[in-house]
Amino acid sequence: MKTKTNTQGGRYGRSGLPVEFDGIARNFKDVAALKSFNLHADPGELIVLLGPSGCGKTTALRVLAGLEMPDSGRVTIGNHDVTSLPAAKRNIGMVFQSYSLFPNMTARENVEFGLRVRGQKQSDRTARSNELLELIGLKDQADRYPHQLSGGQQQRVALARALAIKPEVLVLDEPLSALDAKVRSSLRDEIRRIQLELGITTFFVTHDQEEALAIADRIAVMHQGQLEQLDTPLAVYTNPATEFVAEFVGTVNRLPGKVINSNTVEVATVGPINYAYDGAFPSGSQVEVLVRPESIGVRDGGDDTCRVLAKSFLGSTIKLTLLDKSDRLIIVAIPTSEAALVANSETVSLYSRGDALLVKDGAR
Amino acid sequence: MVTIAPDITSKPGSANNSSDVLRLGRPFRYIVLTLVGLFFIVPIVSSARFSFLGNHNSFTISAYTQLFGTAQFWSTLFLSAKVGVGTVFLTLLLLIPTVVWVHVRLPKLRRVFEAASLLPLVVPSVVVTLGVITSFRGLPNIIYGTPVILSLEYVVLALPFSYRALDSAVQSIDLKTLVEAGQSLGSGWIKLLRYVLLPNLRGGIIGASILTFAFCLGEFAVASLLSFTTFPVFLVQVGQLAASQAVALSLLALLFTWIPLAVITIVFSQRRAKRSTPVLDDLEIS
Amino acid sequence: MTLNDELLDRSPSPAGDGTSVPEPAGRILRGRRRGWKNVAGTLPFIAYLGVFLAVPAVSVIATAFQDGKGNLTLSNFNEAIHGVYLKSFIASIQLSFVAALVAVVVGLLAALAVSSTSNKIVRSLVTAGSGVFANTGGVPLAFSFVATVGNFGIVTKLLQSAGFDLYSHGFSLYSVTGLAIVYQYFLIPLMILIMLPPIQALRKEWVDASESLGASRSQFWRWIGIPLLAPPIFAAFIVLFTDAFAAYATAQALTSGTIPLVPIQLGALISGNVLAGQTNLGDALGAGMILIVVIAGLIYATIQRRTSKWLR
Known part of the structure; x- marks a missing residue:
């Protein structure tokens, strides 16, 4: 399900270049930030490097930008090996987490900086900075200094500055994490x-x-300096390759279960759930099952009931925090349209309404 | 002579950062720091050597024994200490309420008051002395004719750093919330001061006191021009008669100012370091 | 938390100063009264500064414009800018300028060297040392230099035995040059203290950003580093200049008042070494000193206002 629609090139008449990380390793003192990291990006693609802090994502980005030299491995951009090229020669636009604008320059001067370094004429620079300030909607703030701009505006300028040099690749290092929620989205x-x-x-x-x-x-x-999974957002969410991915992206319930046949498993409290697993566990084996909250439905009554500990209304869904008879916490998300089901009940019973995310060997 | 407090208000510099920004070579660093270090150490070592120098390069402690045997040494030291204690007392009495008040009631004017505390830098102490003579000559003798006037003026002259020490101490605690919390629990201003403010401001109060006291022990211009024989004035008189005694005395005076200053500088910088735990996520192992 | 702070900052002040929104008269009045009550607690401080700083300073300036009988005159100033007094103003300014300049260069190099080391012990040693030495001065400093490079100083004698006579090569500790050297002892640490925060405020992100935009190291310094550090350096120069300009004790102790510097001349006038007909000359010198410091202070404030927001 790879998106190929973006490779045509935008209105600047360029199409993106493929980027390849090939067996990159990078150590800081005793810590391995990256260990044989491989990744291929298609032309024009937006790849998000996601992971907990310390997983090596920023290091990977800095290696691509040339701000960090790998201990081993190769980086190629559009079939050119750039591994030993210094950052200044790579033509990569970079946006940092925050405070990266040059404080002694106005927004416009910041945007023009890369062009000034390249010795472009003032008239060309102005034309280009006008174009970009327009693109980010800050033409009126062109002559303000960074400290006169809001955090969101600063990051827009930083983006314009990175784009001004017509970079071959754009890299953004947590560009939104210092902003508040609304501006962020x-x-x-x-x-x-x-x-x-x-x-x-x-x-x-x-x-x-x-x-x-x-x-x-x-x-x-x-995760820990390596690529766990590279896939579309939907696939990462619905079909995680590893337990780590399942836990890191979205919420999961971990419940003990017993395999019934090659595509059904009986899960504690919830009941039978479908699963797809190539290797297939022998019937009767004890397993641990990872289930998303929205794959579980609730109904009134029943034998195997759970106590409702908390209900939180999230708009389109309602999140229920439940405690089953064996004192296991179970998180369930139901559509708001089913609110009536739990309106007055203190206990509910559960059923499966979707597939299991992962089934792994051995119950704890 | 204008002195400035160690900059305890400055924000913690990100240590890992600046060394990366500058990328200066090791030889450069060693040469510069060694030369500058020598400039500061050689006079101290020379003073020590000089003060123990007897006839024909012999070693003697006579400079020190003679000094300690001089009645004037003790009396001037005592006078300076008295002036110092008075000044510290007056300073705290005047500044603690002011600084607290400014933070709680006039937070917007904080910078204005900080700037006002720097005003004494605009008027050199020699000029202040002249002004004191011309304007206070008519005052009763108990003020103008006694060292009391020294304390009164030293409060002003030491203000640039005493105010700053207190101000940054108050700044570092959330004073407004503390006061409001105290008031909501039914505490009056006196109790607030005693149980909430003073314990929290202890570091700043000690810092301001040491800086002020050190200033008083070293101040020469005002005291000598108003003809009070304080410790530094005595030191100059000794210097005209016996160089080795003057040097011995200077060395002692320097050590006595340096040691407490070093202590507060280190204490303050440690506290500053403690407060600024690095955000690991920012750096990501780098 | 920051959002809250911002809200607090933006909320109209209780004093209701200069808000263009029309308000009922009663509210404004109440606001004003509360404003006065807010200031009340600071009155002792303001009064103290008034009595013990403003009164003396103003009296010096006022007296400077009067003759012995209290008539308005400019003759004191006329005298203050001629002869030995003019010379002492020039010498004082020269001394302060050169001493400050040397300290700016050396202190900056030291601050750069300290900031570029990742050795924490060196860093805290230099910071603590600077905080301590910047407070040194006055009489003890003078004598410790006498012990070092005075006529019979340890270093002087060491050099002599090595065959080099400082004093026969034109050096004298008891001169303007000598003072300029002694002043380095508190000016250099002061410079280090002032420059460490702005140097350490240079962010790695700026280097990285400029590099990724194609700039070389020297281009980074030319367009970002130096423009950012220049204002604090200049401001520091002014602080050091005024510090040296106002210094009295070290010069007096070192030269016994024989050197023609404004504070020394003024001190001599105060101590009673006054010629007949010069009653208020000292006040004119004092007013002159205040003027020079105020000019320096204004330049300082201008620089700070323009650039203080850059490096934070």
Whole structure:
């Protein structure tokens, strides 16, 4: 389900370039930030590097930008090996977490900086900075200094500055994490819009799974310096390759179960659930089953009941925190349309309404 | 002579950062720091050597024994200490309520008061002395004719750093919330001061006191021009008669100012370091 | 938390100062009264500064414009800018300028060196040392230099036995040059203290950003590093200049009042070494000193206002 729609190139008449990480390793003193890291990005694709802090995502980004030299491995951009090229020669636009604008320059001067370094004429620079300030909607603030701009505006300028040099690849290192929630989601959409418009291959680092799901063509989930899974947001969510991915992206319930046949497993409290597993466990084996909250439904009454500990209304869904008879916490998300089911009940029983996410050997 | 407090208000510099920004070579660092270090150490070592120098390069402690045997040494030291204690007392009495008040009631004017505390830097102490003579000559003798006037003026002259020490101490605690919490629990201002403010401001109060006291022990211009023989004035008189005694005395005076200053500088910088735990996520192992 | 702070900052002040929104008269009045009550607690402080700083300073300035009988005159100033007094103003300014300049250069190099080391012990040693030495001064400093490079100082004698006579090569500790050297002892640490925060405020992100935009190291310094550090350096120069300009004790102790510097001349006038007909000359010198410091202070404030928001 790879998105190929963005490779046509935006209105700047460029199409993105493929990017390849090939067996990158990078150690800081005794800590291995990256160990044989491989990743291939298609032209024009937006790849989100997602993972907990310390997983190596920022290091991967800095290696691509040339700000960090790998101990071994190769980085190629559009079939050119850039591994030993210094950052200044790579033509990669970079946006940092925060405070990266040069404080002694106005927004416009910041945007023009890369062009000034390249010795472009003032008239060309002005034309280009006008174009970009327009693109990010800050033309009126062009002559303000960074400290006169809000956090969101600063990050827009940083984006414009990175794009001004017509970079071959755009990299963004947690560009939204210092902003408040509302600005974050609107700027997120704007970054995506601009990225699609330009058709530029983009890497976006974040530890926020919601952000990753919303913006990515493909998500690269990283863990301990390695790539755990590279797939579309939907696939990462519905079909996680590993337990870590399942836990990190979205919420899961871990429940003990017993295999009934090659595609059904009997899960404690919930009952039978479908699962797809190639290796197939022998019938009767004890397993642990990972189930998403929305794959479980509730109904009134029944024998195997759970106590409702808390109900939180999240708009389109209601999140229920339940305690089953063996004192296991179970999180269930039901559509708001089913609110009546739990309106007055203190106990509910459960059933499966979707597939199991993962089934793993051995119950604890 | 204008002195400035160690900058205890400055924000913690991100240590890992600046060394990366500068990328200066090791030889450069060693050469610069060694040369500058020598400039500061050689006079101390020389003073020590000089003060123990007898006839024909022999070693003697006579400079020190003679000093300690001089009645004036003790009396001037006592006078300076008395002036110092008075000044510290007056300073705290005046500044603690002011600083607290400014933070609680006039937080917007905080910068204005900080700037006002720097005003004494605009008027050199020699000029202040002249002004004191011209304007206070008519005052009763108990004020103008006794060292009381020294304490009164030293409060002003030491203000640039005493105010700053207290101000940054108050700034570092959430004073407004503490006061409001105290008031909501029914505590009056006196109790608030005693049980909430003073314990929380202890560091700043000690810092301000040491800086002020050190200033008083070292101040020369006002005291000598108003003809009070304080410790530094005595030191100059000794210097005209016996160089080695003057040097011995200077060395003692320097050590006595440096040691407490070093202690508060270290204490303050440690506290500053403690408060700024690095955000690991920002750096990600780098 | 920051959002809250911002809200608090933006909320109209209780004093209701200068809000263009029309308010009922009663509210404004109440606001004003509360404003006065808010200031009340600071009155002792303001009064103290008034009595023990403003009164003396103003009296010096006022007296400077009067003759012995209290008539208005400019003759004191006329005298203050001629002869030995003019010379002492020039010498004082020269001394302060050169001493500050040397300290700015050396202190900056030291601050750069300290900031570029990742050795924590060196860092805290230098910071603590600077905090301590910047407070050194006055008489003890003078004598410790006498013991070092005075006529019979330890270093002087060491050099002599090595065949080099400082004093026959034109050096004298008891001169303007000598003072400029002694002043380094508190000016250099002061410079280090002032420059460490702005140097450490240079962010790695700026280097990384400029590098990714294609800039070389020297281009980073030319367009970002130096423009950011220049204002604090200049401001520091002014602080050091005024510090040196106002210094009295070290010069007096070192030269016994024989050197023509404004504070020394003024001190001599106060101590009673006054020629007939010069009653208020000292006040004119004092007013002159205040003027010079105020000018320096204004320049300082201008720089700070323009650039203080850059490095935070």
